[in-house]
Amino acid sequence: MEHDVFLADCPARTTLGVIGNTWTVVVVAALGESDMRYGELQTRIGGISKKMLTQTLRHLVDSGLVARSAEPPRHYSLTDLGRTLLEPVAALVRWAEENAERLLDPVPD
Template sequence: MRDHGGPGDVFLADCPARLAVEVIADKWSVVVVYGLSQGPRRHGELIELIGGISKKMLTQTLRRLQRYGLVDRQAYAEVPLRVEYTLTELGQSLIDPIDTLTRWAENHGEALLVAESAPE
């Protein structure tokens, strides 16, 4: 039987690893991080890139990712105000795992749809 109590144990409610999983497992977090993987983007560019996300949800997701140190927000003193979002070093460290997850999703997405529509 596995000992649940060491550092990085996602089974513990107060484990930092569990918090990390919760932050990136949010519906939009991975998509937004992946959208920023090619470089800085403005809010409107992300809206155009990410199908199905509302402006409000994008704003909330970006703020959450900022709060956890994955995204940086840079406002430029221009008229009109220009704001760009970029990945921090910590955010960049998610790109390889997201690439792996994306490849898995592309390879198995159809199987998930088939399983979902199968009679119980």
């Protein structure tokens, strides 16, 4: 089935909304390094509030991108579907790191 993200009711557009927010990208990148417990994620991801981390993890679990272990100590890991995001997320993170200064302090034309 083909999708067209320019159509208002396109499922792919909804998917971009799921994966396109800052904290989603950062959490996926962190979990790409290793499975982590909640506290480890909070330590690894500077500046994220407990509320935002909880919301982001819940959203990623509900979307099928992250799995939460059933038994304590609970940890989070990328699912097979979540792992398919690692390459594009890594490319996006790399691009952001390389171009942050240019975007935040643009040179006038």
